[in-house]
Amino acid sequence: MVVVKANSSPTVPTNKNSFPCSNGTTLPLTNSIINLDQGDPVVLGTYWKKMSEECTVVIKGSDLMSYISDTSNVCWFMLPEMSDAIKRLHSVIGNAVTEDKHIVVGNGSTQLFQAALFALSHSHSSQPINVVASAPYYSEYQEEVEVVRSRMYQWGGDAAVYDKNEPYIEVVCSPNNPDGTLQIPVVRSEAEGKLIHDLAYYWPQYTPITHQPDHDVMLFTFSKCTGHAGSRIGWAIVKDIEVARKMTRFVQMSSIGVAKESQTRVAKIIKVICDSYQNYGSVESELFFEYSKSKMRERWEKLRAAIGQSKIFTVAKFPKAYCNFTNESSETYPGFAWLKCEEGIDDAEGYLRKLKILSRGGERFGVGPNYVRLSMLASDKVFNEFLVRLSNAKRDI
Amino acid sequence: MVVVKANSSPTVPTNKNSFPCSNGTTLPLTNSIINLDQGDPVVLGTYWKKMSEECTVVIKGSDLMSYISDTSNVCWFMLPEMSDAIKRLHSVIGNAVTEDKHIVVGNGSTQLFQAALFALSHSHSSQPINVVASAPYYSEYQEEVEVVRSRMYQWGGDAAVYDKNEPYIEVVCSPNNPDGTLQIPVVRSEAEGKLIHDLAYYWPQYTPITHQPDHDVMLFTFSKCTGHAGSRIGWAIVKDIEVARKMTRFVQMSSIGVAKESQTRVAKIIKVICDSYQNYGSVESELFFEYSKSKMRERWEKLRAAIGQSKIFTVAKFPKAYCNFTNESSETYPGFAWLKCEEGIDDAEGYLRKLKILSRGGERFGVGPNYVRLSMLASDKVFNEFLVRLSNAKRDI
Structure with a gap:
């Protein structure tokens, strides 16, 4: 299935809503899409590829079988080594405060974005809360908000022109997808506002790490950190335990947790990265x-x-x-x-x-x-x- | 976090909505919850544990990095070996027809149940479709239907007493969770009805395999097949390509696919099982x-x-x-x-x-x-x- 936008050449099968597109990697690209x-x-x-051996994980037939990982943690399906690795990585990079926070792991930050909407909305409110982001905003926010037409939240458009006197959730993506700019909240409303900070690209390869964010809800994804998108691992760093609990509840209702194979592998890769920074003698x-x-x-x-x-x-x-x-x-x-x-x-x-x-x-x-x-x-x-x-x-x- | 129902002993921390409960496995249980x-x-x-070595997978640092698995498949994030393994397993067991069907992999059948609701509902309908199941029905269906208060679908209660002349989706769980009975559709309505067959427990250890189901949408989960619940792998076998496409779309919007580490491991375990049945000389x-x-x-x-x-x-x-x-x-x-x-x-x-x-x-x-x-x-x-x-x-x- 080769996918392009709906109004493209009719010789290519089209599906406006699809994600992938194949690029033959063994053929010359000169005339390819x-x-x-x-x-x-x-x-x-x-x-x-160079680090392949060092980052190898071996998973045996009887490993990682239970739904449950750590019943002492709000996020009960998160492996302790996953949680430790996330905290260690942020401590090495200095790109988020994790002290006195709760980590919630998810199937990519995509799932956690929806978990955060769920957690920050009111289950029984008669009026959906407005979800806004400053344009240009990540193209998927709107679709993710609208996918099942929730009565709890609805898409509210560009945060910069939001002028309703109604509660809202502002998504602050920084560095911003698509334009790379650093963002701060922009809504000017007297209504109650909540913030989700999407920090998917707040890693040193994309932008200087100028400060250590300490927001209420911060989303990260391993896909953009190291490029391991196939692992589907994201995490939220959450200040309020009730919000963390509701986000965990959402991930439970949505997928009863997160694949442990991925968690264990991501924890291993993070360990290798952190070790290399903390061990004397690494080649810069x-x-x-x-x-x-x-x-x-x-x-x-x-x-x-x-x-x-x-x-x-x-x-x-x-x-x-x-x-x-x-x-x-x-x-x-x-x-x-x-x-x-x-x-x-x-x-x-x-x-x-x-x-x-x-x-x-x-x-x-x-x-x-x-x-x-x-x-x-x-x-x-x-x-x-x-x-x-x-x-x-x-x-x- | 030890979790019991809300009205239990106040000496145990309570959280009505949570999933896990710890059982000390090294302590004697005589006086424990x-x-x-x-x-x-x-x-x-x-x-x-006995099969641990045979089922071992080794995943290197540069393996499985892309979001994309197979762009020739409707379910573009499914690894080809995952799809092949699922078809082979059903062919060995005889518990589902997969010929001329589409497989959609998900983060457990929990996610696929919601994907099926999305695919079988109308996105722009002014009236949510009613989702019903015959009582006693799986306790989570209602919560999964209602979690974000969708305008596309709503919980309609016990299928046996459904008497509205409105479109509906009937979930047929067979063998049934909780009571183990074999189920068939029970709604008697002249309205348009769609079916989801939840066959999580249609495996030989739970029930005799008396026939090979050939329904429109059939859900299976690896958790109940082999006990590898931590892998979060489920799959749907779907007759109509448009339904499969919409379900794939839902999983994309919800989590951009399914962890490849789990897919590769589950494919390996299924291979070991199927090989053992197909190789002469296995000890029964x-x-x-x-x-x-x-x-x-x-x-x-x-x-x-x-x-x-x-x-x-x-x-x-x-x-x-x-x-x-x-x-x-x-x-x-x-x-x-x-x-x-x-x-x-x-x-x-x-x-x-x-x-x-x-x-x-x-x-x-x-x-x-x-x-x-x-x-x-x-x-x-x-x-x-x-x-x-x-x-x-x-x-x-």
């Missing part, structure tokens, strides 16, 4: 966040060069900031490129489709079709082919 | 379904003896039937015991709580409090202590 629509983070596969360029940051920097430099050559798109310049983790001043290197078309091209996604590049147009993010989002996390082969097509792009194609 | 409320299937741990008593069936038979014989001794409860006798898989005639040995109190005891759950046995009362299943459900899948130690307490039970305690 390349998919930068989703953020499948395969860029770091090369690194993990071989450290995970050093490697991945240098990879992201290199990609962004190449992207800016390609954009400069074709002059079809522009992309924001990010301010430099001092990173407390890497001890250097650097730019932001987002996981997505958020491009704006030059005057005269109204449909950025349609323009790229003519170059056989699948992307996600601005309207999915609550802004105009002159914007487009492209993944910066594809394989080298796909990314390099993208650069070739972008460099050679002409206004009229 | 024992938890037979949930169906954590740890009974088969002994078997898997060491075959998985032979072992587990004999274990369930033994437990049911002991249970009936204990019940006969105390005369506080009664339990149904199941008819014998010929099993096409084991080639013998046998009874049903359900994963839960569904007990009815003798006259004079109104609150079966409360009665058992005095014996420090946690169970789930009939009202959660849509019937009276004189019924109670107890897990038959606990560890030997817990199960044997349960038998001691049940055998010695007196009417007045």
Whole structure:
């Protein structure tokens, strides 16, 4: 099943709502469709190939059989080593306060986002609470809010223009998907507001770690931390035990917990990363966040060069900031490129489709079709082919 | 966190909505609370310990990283070996037709039940569709239907008394949780009805395999097949590709797929089981379904003896039937015991709580409090202590 947007070439099977798109990895890409629509983070596969043995887990037939992991924890299906690894990782990176907080593990942060909506809404309220995010906002928030048409919460649109005097939940995504900017809450309303901080990209390879967030509900995902998207592991760091309890309850009702095989593997990979930072004698360029940051920097430099050559798109310049983790001043290197078309091209996604590049147009993010989002996390082969097509792009194609 | 129902002893922390309950496994149980409320299937741990090496999986650091598994499949996040293993297992057992069907993998059948509700409902209907099941019905159906108060579907109660002339979804659980009976659809309505067949317990250790079901939507879970509940793997076998596509879409929106570590491990365990049945020279008593069936038979014989001794409860006798898989005639040995109190005891759950046995009362299943459900899948130690307490039970305690 090759998937493109509904209004694309009729020779390609279409399904507007689907996720994947196949890229033949053994064939030359010169004339193929390349998919930068989703953020499948395969860029770091090369690194993990080198570390494959060190990160290996062995799971025996009788391991990990019970539903239950730790009945002393609010999140009773979370393995203790998973919880310990998450706390240790944040302590090494300094990108979230975990002291006196509750960790809730989920099947990706996607599930935890919905768990947080459930926990922060009122079960018996006659009026759904409005869920808002500042545009451009992550394209899936709206669909995840609306999927089963809940009476507890509803999509409220762009946080920047929210002017209802009704309770709301504001989702603050920082660095923001799609545009990489650092975000703070923007709603100006006298009504009761609750916050969900989506920090999926608050890792040193994407942005300088300038402070240690200490918010009520913070969401992270392993997919964007190390690139292990297939493991479906996310976690929430939650201040209020009742919110943590309700989120746990949601994950229980939704999937009776989270695969222990993934938990045990993710805990192992985090251990290897943390050990490498804490053991004297590690080679700096071989450290995970050093490697991945240098990879992201290199990609962004190449992207800016390609954009400069074709002059079809522009992309924001990010301010430099001092990173407390890497001890250097650097730019932001987002996981997505958020491009704006030059005057005269109204449909950025349609323009790229003519170059056989699948992307996600601005309207999915609550802004105009002159914007487009492209993944910066594809394989080298796909990314390099993208650069070739972008460099050679002409206004009229 | 030790969890009992809200009206239990105040010395035990309470949380009505929680799942787990700890049983110290190293301490003698004589005076402990024992938890037979949930169906954590740890009974088969002994078997898997023997098979531990054969079923071992090794997952390297760079394995299974992408979101995507197989873009040629409707269920694009399902590993091909997972799909193959599921089809092979059903072919070996003969407990479901998979030819010309679509498999959708999920985070347990819990997630797939909700995916099926989503797929069989109308997204834009002004009236939610009624979801019904024949009482006594699985206690979680109602909560899963109602968890986020969807406008697409709503709980409609006991299927046997459904008399609305409105579209409905009937959930047919067979063998039924809690009472082990074989079920068929019971709604008599002229309105449009759709069916979900929950076949979680349609495996040879629980019931004779008398026929090969060929329904529109059939749900299975690995938790109850082999006892690997911690893996959170369930699957749906779906006739209509559009329903399969919508279910896949739901799992995508809910968790962007299913942990690949679990998929790869479950595929391996299924392979070992199927190989053992298909390879000449296997020792029959060491075959998985032979072992587990004999274990369930033994437990049911002991249970009936204990019940006969105390005369506080009664339990149904199941008819014998010929099993096409084991080639013998046998009874049903359900994963839960569904007990009815003798006259004079109104609150079966409360009665058992005095014996420090946690169970789930009939009202959660849509019937009276004189019924109670107890897990038959606990560890030997817990199960044997349960038998001691049940055998010695007196009417007045």
